[in-house]
Amino acid sequence: MTAHSRRKEQTQPDTDSPSQFDDGMSAEHDAASDARLVEEVRRGDQDAYGELVRRYERRLLRLILRFVSDFELARDLAQEVFIRAYERLDQFDPSRRFGPWFFRIGVNLTLDYLRKRKRRGWWKLFSESATERLPEPEVEDPRLQMDLSQEVRTVIEQIPEKYRTVLVMRDLENFSTSEIAAITDRKEATIRWRLIEARKRFQELWIKRLAAEDASTDASESNS
Amino acid sequence: MKCKQARAFASLMVGNDLESDSRAQLQRHLAICPDCRDFTHQMSASMSVLQEAGHESALLTQSQMVGRASLWPRVAEAVTQKSLGNLRNRWFNGSVATLAIAATVLAMVSIFQTLNDRVVITPRPNSAHFTDANYAPPTPPDPRMTKSPSLERDSGTQATTP
Ligand SMILES: [Zn+2]
Numbered sequence: 001m002t003a004h005s006r007r008k009e010q011t012q013p014d015t016d017s018p019s020q021f022d023d024g025m026s027a028e029h030d031a032a033s034d035a036r037l038v039e040e041v042r043r044g045d046q047d048a049y050g051e052l053v054r055r056y057e058r059r060l061l062r063l064i065l066r067f068v069s070d071f072e073l074a075r076d077l078a079q080e081v082f083i084r085a086y087e088r089l090d091q092f093d094p095s096r097r098f099g100p101w102f103f104r105i106g107v108n109l110t111l112d113y114l115r116k117r118k119r120r121g122w123w124k125l126f127s128e129s130a131t132e133r134l135p136e137p138e139v140e141d142p143r144l145q146m147d148l149s150q151e152v153r154t155v156i157e158q159i160p161e162k163y164r165t166v167l168v169m170r171d172l173e174n175f176s177t178s179e180i181a182a183i184t185d186r187k188e189a190t191i192r193w194r195l196i197e198a199r200k201r202f203q204e205l206w207i208k209r210l211a212a213e214d215a216s217t218d219a220s221e222s223n224s
Numbered sequence: 225m226k227c228k229q230a231r232a233f234a235s236l237m238v239g240n241d242l243e244s245d246s247r248a249q250l251q252r253h254l255a256i257c258p259d260c261r262d263f264t265h266q267m268s269a270s271m272s273v274l275q276e277a278g279h280e281s282a283l284l285t286q287s288q289m290v291g292r293a294s295l296w297p298r299v300a301e302a303v304t305q306k307s308l309g310n311l312r313n314r315w316f317n318g319s320v321a322t323l324a325i326a327a328t329v330l331a332m333v334s335i336f337q338t339l340n341d342r343v344v345i346t347p348r349p350n351s352a353h354f355t356d357a358n359y360a361p362p363t364p365p366d367p368r369m370t371k372s373p374s375l376e377r378d379s380g381t382q383a384t385t386p
Pocket of ligand 1: 226227228230253257259260
C-alpha cells in the first residue's frame with residue numbers, strides 16, 4: 001500500500017474512521033482494546049504494556065525517524081518515550097484515545113531533544129574553536145550527491161518547527177489533520193492553517209534549492 | 225473568491241485536505257485565474273516530491289527495522305528498575321518519620337540506661353579505691369536497675385586487683 005493511497009478525504013469524519021495510530025498495516029487493534037490494555041497495566045500487569053509497546057513501536061520509530069536521521073538514536077528516543085508514557089499512565093484519561101496521547105509524548109520528547117541539540121550546537125559554535133565540528137550537522141552542501149528523501153529532509157529542516165511538525169505528520173506520516181490536532185493539542189483549524197503555511201514554505205524552499213543545484217551544475221560544466 | 229484564499233485552498237487540495245464544496249469553489253477560480261493555476265501546479269509538483277520522499281524513507285526505515293528486536297525487553301527492564309526505585313523511594317519517604325521516631329526512642333532509652341548504669345557503677349571504683357585494704361566485693365546491683373552489671377563488676381574487680 002503506498003503512502004498516497006492511504007491518504008483519505010477530509011470530508012470523512014476522522015473520529016469514525018479506522019485508527020491511523022496503528023502500524024499502518026491493518027486495523028489489528030482499536031482504541032477500545034488499547035484502553036483495556038492500559039487498564040490492565042494500571043492494575044499491575046506489566047505484560048499488557050509489552051503488548052502496547054509492540055503495537056506502537058514501529059509507528060513511533062517511523063515518526064521519530066522523520067525528525068532525526070540516525071536509526072539507533074531514534075530507537076533510544078523511542079525507548080525513552082515508552083518509559084515516559086509508562087510513568088505517566090496514571091495521567092491518561094481512559095475515556096480518550098491512547099494513540100494521540102501517546103504520540104504527543106513521542107513528538108514532544110523528540111522536539112525537546114532536537115531543541116537541546118540545537119542549543120548545544122550554538123553554544124559550541126560560540127564557545128569553542130571555530131574548527132570544531134558541530135554535532136551532526138543538518139545542513140549539508142547541496143552539491144553533495146543525495147537521494148531524494150535526504151534532500152527533502154534537508155529542506156524540511158529549514159522550516160520553523162511549528163510548521164515542520166505538521167508537514168511531517170501530515171505529508172510524510174499520513175496522520176489526519178484531526179489526529180495531528182489531538183496529538184499537538186491544537187484546534188484542527190490551526191493545524192490546517194499551519195499546513196497551508198508549511199506546504200507553501202516547503203514549495204518555496206524546494207524551488208530555491210533546485211535553482212541552486214542548477215546554478216552549481218552550470219558552474220561545474222563551464223569550468224570543465 | 226480572492227487569490228489569497230484560492231491559494232490557501234489549493235495548498236490543502238494538493239494533499240486531499242479540502243472539502244468538496246470548497247474544492248468546487250477553487251475550481252471555478254482556477255478556471256479564470258492563470259496565476260493561481262500556476263501556483264496550484266507548482267504546489268502539486270512539490271507535494272509529489274514530498275510524498276515520493278516520504279515513501280522512499282518509509283521503505284528505508286522498514287528495511288532498517290527488519291530483524292531488529294522489539295524495544296519491549298529494554299523498556300521492561302527500565303520500567304522494572306524505575307518501579308523498584310520508586311518503591312524504595314516511597315518506602316524511604318514513608319519510613320523517615322518512623323525511623324526518626326525510632327532513633328529518638330532508642331537514643332533516649334540508651335541515655336536513660338547509661339545514666340542508670342552510672343548511678344549504680346559510679347560509687348564502685350571509689351569504694352574500691354578508698355577501701356583497698358578492706359576490700360570487699362561490692363554488693364551486686366539491683367538487677368531491676370541495670371541490664372549488664374557483670375562486665376562493670378569485672379572491670380571494677382580488675383581495677384582493684386594488683
Ligand atoms: Zn487567483
